[in-house]
Amino acid sequence: xxxxxxxxxxYVRDTMLDQQDxxxxxxxxxxxxxxNLFSGWLNILLTLLSLWVIYAALSHLLPWALRGIWDAxxxxxxxxxxxxxxxxxxPAACWAxxxxxWPQLIFGFYPKELYWRPILAFLIFLAAVAPxxxxxxxxxxxxxxxxxxxxxxxxxxxxxxxxxxxxxxxxVIGWAILTFAAPKxxxxxxxxxxxxxxxxxxxTLCGPLAGALASVVPLSLQTVPTQNMGGFxxxxxxxxxxxxxxLPLGILLALGRxxxxxxxNKFSVAFIEIIRGVPLIVWLFTASLLLNYFLPPGTNxxxxxxxxxxxxxxxxxxxxxxxxxxxxxxxxxxxEAADALGLDYWKSMRLIILPxxxxxxxxxxxxxxxxxxxxxxxxxxxxxxxxxGLSNSIRATTDWNGVYWELFVFIGLCFFIFCFSMGRYSLxxxxxxxxxxx
Amino acid sequence: MxxxxxxxxxxxxxxxxxxxxxxxxxxxxxxxxxxxxxxTGLAGFSAPxxxxxxxxxxxxxxxxxxAAVLGDPMKVAFTQTTGQTRFTALxxxxxxxxxxxxxxxxxxxxxLKFEFVGVNYYDGQGFIAPKSLGVASAKELDxxxxxxxxxxxxxxxxxxxxxxxxxxxxxxxxxxxxxxxQQYLAGACDVYTTDASGLAATRATFETPADHVILxxxxxxxxxxxxxxxxxxxxxxIARWTLNxxxxxxxxxxxxxxxxxxxxxxxxxxxxxxxxxxxxxxxAMLGLDAEWAKRAIMAGGNYGEIFEKNIGxxxxxxxxRGLNAQWTEGGLLYSPPFR
Numbered sequence: 001x002x003x004x005x006x007x008x009x010x011y012v013r014d015t016m017l018d019q020q021d022x023x024x025x026x027x028x029x030x031x032x033x034x035x036n037l038f039s040g041w042l043n044i045l046l047t048l049l050s051l052w053v054i055y056a057a058l059s060h061l062l063p064w065a066l067r068g069i070w071d072a073x074x075x076x077x078x079x080x081x082x083x084x085x086x087x088x089x090x091p092a093a094c095w096a097x098x099x100x101x102w103p104q105l106i107f108g109f110y111p112k113e114l115y116w117r118p119i120l121a122f123l124i125f126l127a128a129v130a131p132x133x134x135x136x137x138x139x140x141x142x143x144x145x146x147x148x149x150x151x152x153x154x155x156x157x158x159x160x161x162x163x164x165x166x167x168x169x170x171x172v173i174g175w176a177i178l179t180f181a182a183p184k185x186x187x188x189x190x191x192x193x194x195x196x197x198x199x200x201x202x203x204t205l206c207g208p209l210a211g212a213l214a215s216v217v218p219l220s221l222q223t224v225p226t227q228n229m230g231g232f233x234x235x236x237x238x239x240x241x242x243x244x245x246x247l248p249l250g251i252l253l254a255l256g257r258x259x260x261x262x263x264x265n266k267f268s269v270a271f272i273e274i275i276r277g278v279p280l281i282v283w284l285f286t287a288s289l290l291l292n293y294f295l296p297p298g299t300n301x302x303x304x305x306x307x308x309x310x311x312x313x314x315x316x317x318x319x320x321x322x323x324x325x326x327x328x329x330x331x332x333x334x335x336e337a338a339d340a341l342g343l344d345y346w347k348s349m350r351l352i353i354l355p356x357x358x359x360x361x362x363x364x365x366x367x368x369x370x371x372x373x374x375x376x377x378x379x380x381x382x383x384x385x386x387x388x389g390l391s392n393s394i395r396a397t398t399d400w401n402g403v404y405w406e407l408f409v410f411i412g413l414c415f416f417i418f419c420f421s422m423g424r425y426s427l428x429x430x431x432x433x434x435x436x437x438x
Numbered sequence: 439m440x441x442x443x444x445x446x447x448x449x450x451x452x453x454x455x456x457x458x459x460x461x462x463x464x465x466x467x468x469x470x471x472x473x474x475x476x477x478t479g480l481a482g483f484s485a486p487x488x489x490x491x492x493x494x495x496x497x498x499x500x501x502x503x504x505a506a507v508l509g510d511p512m513k514v515a516f517t518q519t520t521g522q523t524r525f526t527a528l529x530x531x532x533x534x535x536x537x538x539x540x541x542x543x544x545x546x547x548x549x550l551k552f553e554f555v556g557v558n559y560y561d562g563q564g565f566i567a568p569k570s571l572g573v574a575s576a577k578e579l580d581x582x583x584x585x586x587x588x589x590x591x592x593x594x595x596x597x598x599x600x601x602x603x604x605x606x607x608x609x610x611x612x613x614x615x616x617x618x619x620q621q622y623l624a625g626a627c628d629v630y631t632t633d634a635s636g637l638a639a640t641r642a643t644f645e646t647p648a649d650h651v652i653l654x655x656x657x658x659x660x661x662x663x664x665x666x667x668x669x670x671x672x673x674x675x676i677a678r679w680t681l682n683x684x685x686x687x688x689x690x691x692x693x694x695x696x697x698x699x700x701x702x703x704x705x706x707x708x709x710x711x712x713x714x715x716x717x718x719x720x721x722a723m724l725g726l727d728a729e730w731a732k733r734a735i736m737a738g739g740n741y742g743e744i745f746e747k748n749i750g751x752x753x754x755x756x757x758x759r760g761l762n763a764q765w766t767e768g769g770l771l772y773s774p775p776f777r
Contacts, residue, residue, distance in 0.1 A: 076754065079645060100488050109490040227515060228490075289526045380478075383518045383527075389478060393486055393518070395616055396479030397493070398754045402643030404620060 068093035068406075073100070074399035097403045098410050101394050105410065108230020108385050114158075114222065118233050121155040124148055125240070133425065149244075156229075156237070158221035166210040170198035226304045230385030232414055238304065239373040239418075242311040246372070247365070249312065250319025251358075255349065257324055268320070275317035281378055283310045288382035307379055315372040322364035326357035359433045366426035370419045387411045462534055462666070462673035463725060466507055474500035475519040475533035480615070481639040482749040482757075483539055484516070492516045495748040496537040499558055499664055502734040503535060503680045506726060511737035521590070525550055528667060535677055537664040539633075541591055551668040555678035558663050558741075560761040560770050562656035563592050564634035566641060569649050571628055576655035580605040585618050585627035592632055595658040619643065629653075633660055639755045676724055683731040686713060686773040687740035689764050694739040701732050713776045720776060731776075741771065 024030060037047045067086060072078035078094040086092060098105075107115060128148035131141035150164035174194040182190040214220065229237070256268030275283070287306040330353060338348030358365075380389040391407040394400050466472055476484035476496050484494040492514075501511035519527050519538055528536045529551070539561070540546070542554040565576050565584075573579060576599070586593050588611045600607050610627040612618040619640050622630040630637070634656060641647045664681065666674050687693070690710050692700055701714040711717035715728030724730065738744050745762065749755045763769025 074754075075643065104486070104488070104490065109486065112490070225515070227517060285522075288523060289530075381520060381522070383478065383520055383523050385518065389518070392479040392614070392616065394479075396477075396481050396483075396485035397487060398481055398485075398639075398642075401481040401639060401754070402619070404616065 064091050065093050065409075067091075068095040070095045070099050072096035075402050093406050093409075094403060095406055097394065097400050097406050101400070102410070104394065105231045105387055105390055105407075105414075107233050108390065109228040110224060110230075110233065111222075111228070114224065117155045117158070117221070117224075121152045122236075124151055124155070128152075133429075154221065156224070156233075157226075158223040160210060160214040161219040161221075162210040162213040162217075166206045166213070167202065169209075170201050170206060173201055174198040226302050229304070231387050231390050234304070234379070234384060235373070235376040235386050236418075238308055238311055238376045238379065241308045242315055242372050242376075243369050245308075245312040246314075246316040246319055249316035251323050251354070253316060253320035254323035254327060257320065258327060272317045272320050275313055276321070280311075280314050280375055281381060283314055284378055284382050286310070303382070303384065307382070307384065311372065311376070315368055318368045318371075319365060322361050322368060323357060325364065326359075326361035327353065329360050330356055362426055362430055362433075366422055370422050373418060373422070374415060387414070462670050463507065463676060466534055470508065470513060472500065472504040472507065472514045472535070473517060473533045474503070474514050475517050475524055475527050475536040475538055476500070477538045478518045478520055480539060480636065481643075482635075482753065482755045484537075493748070495559065495744060496539060496664075498738040498744040498748065499537045499681065499684070500535065502684055502737045503677060505737035506680045506683075506730040506734040507676065509733060511733075525552070528552065528665065531667075534673070535664055535666050539635075539662040540665060542661045542663050542665075543591070546665075552665045553668055553671075553674045554663050554665045555674055556663050556681040557661040557770075558681060559635065559661075561633045561635050561660035561662050562761075563595050563631060563658040563660060564637050564656050565629045565631045565653040566622070566637045566650055567629040567653060569651055573629075573653065576653045576657065577603055577605070579607060579629060581607070582628040583608045583610055583626075585610045585612050585622050585630040587612050587615065587618060587632060590632075591658070591660070596631055599655075599657040615640065635749065635755075635757055638757050639749075642754045642756060672725060676726065679724065680731070680734050682773040683713060683734050683776075684741040684744065685764075685771050686776060687731075687735045688742040688771075689766065689773065692735060692740060694736055694743060697732060697735055701729070709776055718777075 021027070025034065038044050067082070067090065069078050069081050069085075069092060072081055072094065073096070075094060075097075078096050082090070082092045082094075103112065103115070107118060110118060124144075125148060127141070128145040131137040131139065132145055147168070150168055154161055154164045174197065177190055177194040177197060181193065185193075253268050253272055256264045257272065259265045259268070284307060287310040288303060291301065291306060334352060334356065335348070338352040341348075343351065377386050377388050379386050380392075383389075385393065388411065391411065394407065395403060474497075476492070476494070479485055480494075482494055483496045484492060487493050497514075497516070500514050500516070504514045505511040517527060517533050519533070519536070524536055524538050524540065525546075527533050536552075537558075539559065541561075542557060546552055547554055565579070567573055567579075579600075584596060584607050586596055586609050593609075596607070596609070610621065612621055615632065615636060618630055618632070621627060623644065630640070632640075634652065637652050641650050641652065644650060664677060666677050686709075687697075690707065690713065692710060692713070697714070700710060701716060704711045704716045708717060712720055714732045715721050715730070719728075721728040721730045739747070742764075745757075745759065746752060749757045751758055759767075759769060761770050763771065765772040
């Protein structure tokens with residue numbers, strides 16, 4: 001080391017200075033606000049404008065909502081209380097209508113003393129979807145998922161427990177044929193038998209068997225007819241059934257549309273295009289009106305079942321197209337790799353193609369589901385009591401004629417909670433599955 | 439074109455259902471429940487209360503019918519029908535009787551193959567306008583914007599009225615009554631037109647009802663009544679005479695308060711005796727027992743009591759009897775004699 005500088009430079013610092021905090025206006029919230037909200041005259045202007053708009057909206061909405069009356073037996077009484085408390089020109093919400101009628105908005109006309117049944121059904125439903133949605137849940141819970149549809153049906157509609165049990169037996173028969181008979185009689189025949197035998201069983205033996213069992217050990221809940229169901233319960237039943245049934249159907253249709261087999265391919269294309277090319281409301285009217293003409297008079301084919309079938313078919317067509325998008329996005333090499341490994345069609349689909357294609361399709365699928373769930377409100381036009389229909393019925397009573405916003409705010413909030421959580425779940429799933437960028 | 443197709447489809451359905459539903463009475467008795475179609479919501483006419491029990495003027499008729507046939511006014515399954523679904527629901531046998539403030543018209547009776555069993559409310563189309571508009575008659579409405587529900591007879595009546603009076607208007611199409619109320623209050627239209635009963639019910643919900651006037655003109659006839667399918671005259675008779683029993687009961691002064699006393703022993707009015715089954719065989723002719731009318735009246739009272747309870751002047755809807763008074767009091771209600 002030279003010592004030249006030791007003479008020429010008066011002072012040399014031989015220790016490091018401690019780090020200083022950045023200046024106050026370059027850190028934390030202040031910096032963020034300066035950079036994002038007030039970084040130039042245009043942004044300052046837009047920020048102020050936005051603040052004013054937010055203030056204007058909230059200054060009307062919040063006092064109206066917060067002043068709200070929760071305890072009144074009808075609208076005119078509610079208005080009197082408001083006038084008494086706040087004077088004439090102060091608007092206030094009449095939340096009392098919700099306080100009195102919220103069970104109706106949630107459950108429709110389901111008997112009050114049986115509310116525990118749909119609530120329990122909802123909890124079981126949550127337990128049943130947990131293992132499907134989250135891989136951290138123990139795999140054994142999948143048994144709950146498999147049995148849930150039957151238990152839920154029994155809880156919500158009531159009737160004899162032996163009906164669902166006899167129906168499960170059909171699946172057991174199919175499974176038994178696949179496992180035990182397949183090695184002896186060959187794959188194709190056993191698959192066909194596993195489909196045909198349970199169907200024959202359901203059509204012929206299932207009913208009498210359930211009846212016989214019920215006469216020996218009567219295990220039944222009070223039956224609740226479909227027409228007593230309404231509100232969010234109805235929307236959830238239709239929405240969830242539609243979602244659960246349309247996903248597998250949609251995937252099959254997407255595969256069918258890609259298939260080389262002429263009839264399957266053309267059938268899938270025709271199905272998708274026809275269903276997708278007609279508005280849902282038309283299909284709902286078909287379900288409620290036209291089917292009555294085709295079925296023999298006196299047949300009582302449950303309206304909700306008809307609606308669920310239509311909604312399922314409708315959203316399956318959309319899901320098929322979304323999944324087809326995912327399939328098309330896969331590089332050809334993936335298909336070829338699957339072939340090169342010697343996998344047959346179903347194995348290559350199950351192990352290689354679909355896991356990737358479905359991952360790509362998640363946002364689109366969830367988007368379709370959210371749309372489907374909200375579309376359940378369309379059933380109001382065929383006389384089913386969805387939340388909107390119930391809001392009309394509540395308004396038709398002399399007590400609450402003239403109430404609008406309170407009911408719609410409540411319905412909107414409930415739908416938002418459902419749809420927002422679906423959207424969040426889809427984001428969670430995308431993050432979890434995003435392997436290539438990790 | 440669209441209408442023709444609908445009518446054609448309805449006709450086919452009515453023919454098919456007419457053959458199958460020839461014995462509605464037996465079906466209802468076997469089922470133990472009357473299926474009654476009501477509206478999705480019209481204040482005072484049909485609406486569920488907080489305990490899920492249906493209430494209203496149309497509902498009361500269904501309860502009376504159930505009481506007459508099944509002996510229990512609560513054994514009714516109410517099906518909500520919209521303007522579009524009501525006729526198919528009846529034609530296909532989904533409901534046994536439709537009591538949904540439906541206007542009795544020629545084409546509905548003849549072409550759609552239904553049978554109106556009477557009139558339970560004489561309505562007519564009217565106008566409501568804000569007082570500040572300063573009109574005293576509908577004929578002064580030249581150039582006004584009019585809120586009107588689409589697809590109803592009111593739309594056609596409105597066009598007829600304005601054309602007949604040689605004045606112009608601008609329609610504001612609206613889907614439901616609830617929407618119409620909001621639009622009218624928001625000033626989207628100068629006047630709102632629908633059935634006068636609906637106008638009164640609507641006005642009753644306003645924060646300041648006194649600021650709005652119902653104009654004196656009634657521009658159409660809207661006889662509202664229950665209806666059944668063509669082809670089952672026995673069932674039609676039961677539905678018709680249940681309605682007549684309610685009306686006749688008011689005329690003869692039979693109320694839910696004194697019916698127990700009047701029916702315990704024959705009175706000196708033979709008409710009441712035949713009505714209540716203490717004399718004669720009227721019930722058996724209908725295929726019911728002798729006390730059918732007694733039960734129907736006890737379900738919710740006579741016509742007057744039902745009216746007062748659901749839509750009368752003591753209720754927020756506050757309709758006066760007007761045309762719906764008994765013929766003895768200057769109204770149109772006139773039950774054929776029970777003999």
